[in-house]
Amino acid sequence: MAKKNLIIDSDMPLDQKALVLLLCTAQEQQMEMTRIIQDLNLSLAQLQMLHSLAQVPNGTLTVNQLKDFMVNDASNVSRALNKLVEAGYVTKERSTTDQRTVMVTITKDGHAAHEEADRRLIKHRLPLSAAETETLYGLLAKL
Template sequence: MANKQLIIDADMSVEHKVMGLLACIAQEKKSEMERLLKPSGLSILQLSILHSLSFAPKKTLTVSDLKATLVDDNPNVSRTLNKLVEAGLVTKLRSEQDQRTVYVSITDAGEKAHTDADQLLLNQRIDLPENEMNALYEILKKL
């Protein structure tokens, strides 16, 4: 884990301390999510894809629309989709009208994997009073 105290005690501007602490906390939370997801066999990117498909109209998106829904601009989406197809969690279907367009749909097994993995992550909490959590949220929206 990152030693946040080094940043807190550092001789630098508050703005730089904020950026450093945000980076440390983001890395810690990502590592925690990866650890929690490990038993599911899903990566964060795989779960994000399943999540996007699960909430899409008709549970189907084109590959380009799917990429647009992802928070992280990851270059490994095509390779990750192929792994999800191999696992039976999604299907891919090429458009008959335009061979360049590929539709991706979540399967029933993908829905279950998504729901189960989400539960692993949604049980995590940030230990702040509600008023501080709301204040933090408002501040983060500004960044």
């Protein structure tokens, strides 16, 4: 856990403190969410890919379409996809009409892993009241 008191007690301007605390909190939350799903052999980026594939009607997207769905930088999509293939969570197949296009399809095991990860992560809550969560959401949406 970040040593937030070092930031809180510092003489930095308030806007800088807020930004650094936001970064620390985001990192803490990301680490906790990663810990929650680590035994499923999934990263958060891989889970995001499974989410995207599970949302489309036939469970299939091209690699480029999948990159477009990514919230974070999609620079490691190929490596993450290869790990999903190794885990049996997706299949990859080259298009018969355009060999440059690779189709990615979620498997039954991929759906199961995605649903289990969601069940676990839904239980993860911020230590805030409903009113505080609403205020936080409003402020973050403004940034």
